[in-house]
């Protein structure tokens with residue numbers, strides 16, 4: 001998925017995502033030039049939204065008449081082709097946010113533009129004309145239709161993101177799982193008033209790449225999302241250069257120091273399923289046991305999965321730690337003289353230890369969520 005040595009170890013569409021910050025779309029405002037002006041501080045940018053078929057174009061027209069900013073090019077596909085070329089020339093991984101009323105409209109655009117951009121289905125817009133056109137939030141109330149749209153795009157061999165508003169669908173984690181199974185590569189979640197608990201629920205239900213959105217302008221809020229399962233955060237209203245540069249610098253500093261920028265909290269401190277990488281042997285009554293039964297692993301399977309995954313790696317050893325191997329050791333933020341002395345003796349920095357724990361967590365996630373046929377973000 002990505003080349004070794006990347007600080008964030010994140011790649012999409014064949015390109016390194018240089019920082020886990022995205023620009024979220026704002027119709028009528030965010031185009032390729034807007035993204036290019038911020039390219040120094042973001043890893044991804046979603047332009048649009050663009051309405052691409054007669055019902056959604058008519059909806060955009062009505063929304064523009066009512067005073068909203070909208071992109072209304074004469075020929076949406078020609079405009080998108082030009083925008084996609086500009087995005088492809090920038091160091092930012094580009095996506096286009098599309099409003100469509102049929103799966104065919106989406107696959108038609110993908111056929112014209114190819115795989116140089118990520119296709120984001122706008123299942124987020126709640127403006128009445130767009131919902132009446134069968135787009136935006138309409139799709140969260142009609143998940144079968146949304147799944148058809150994902151499948152139509154996947155059949156064109158492109159990467160797919162779905163932009164949702166939390167709390168609208170009947171069950172967000174269930175929807176995330178379904179979209180991932182249908183082939184969606186990214187889930188872009190406007191959290192509205194929901195906090196990090198929503199991100200944790202989604203992460204516990206699927207391994208889809210998650211972008212957390214809504215008011216992500218402080219480092220503390222961003223880290224809350226990262227430590228509960230988000231892979232990236234995105235900003236729309238506050239996507240000014242000063243805010244983006246500040247976040248980029250703080251996240252990069254953190255990653256340089258601790259190695260794993262979105263390491264989960266320990267399970268007993270409210271962490272998500274990835275936190276199994278920090279869990280002990282199952283020797284007591286603690287949150288490990290309910291998590292194992294939630295993800296369908298027996299205690300024996302959990303033990304042998306971790307033992308196998310660390311075989312031949314630096315985590316295999318650790319005779320003086322609680323359970324005889326660093327595989328069962330805690331996150332570096334939990335102070336422990338035994339673990340730290342072991343790491344020092346082995347010549348492994350805390351940053352390297354956390355990177356190894358990230359690899360172990362990936363092996364655990366692969367086991368918990370066996371891969372879908374033929375669909376991989378990379």
Ligand SMILES: Cc1cc2nc3c(=O)[nH]c(=O)nc-3n(C[C@H](O)[C@H](O)[C@H](O)COP(=O)(O)O)c2cc1C
Nearest residue numbers: 024025026027048049124163190214215235236237
């Ligand atoms: C003026 C404006 C236009 C927007 N247009 C779109 C759009 O076309 N498609 C979409 O998925 N989200 C759209 N959004 C939602 C944003 O991408 C984002 O989800 C929301 O503003 C919350 O994130 P923020 O706190 O970073 O602004 C728009 C938001 C604003 C303020």
Ligand code: SF4
Nearest residue numbers: 267268279280286288
């Ligand atoms: S196994 Fe250890 S780290 Fe995991 S939840 Fe239990 S006490 Fe916490």
Ligand code: SF4
Nearest residue numbers: 321322329330336339
């Ligand atoms: S040795 Fe320290 S880090 Fe390892 S399991 Fe025991 S308390 Fe946790």
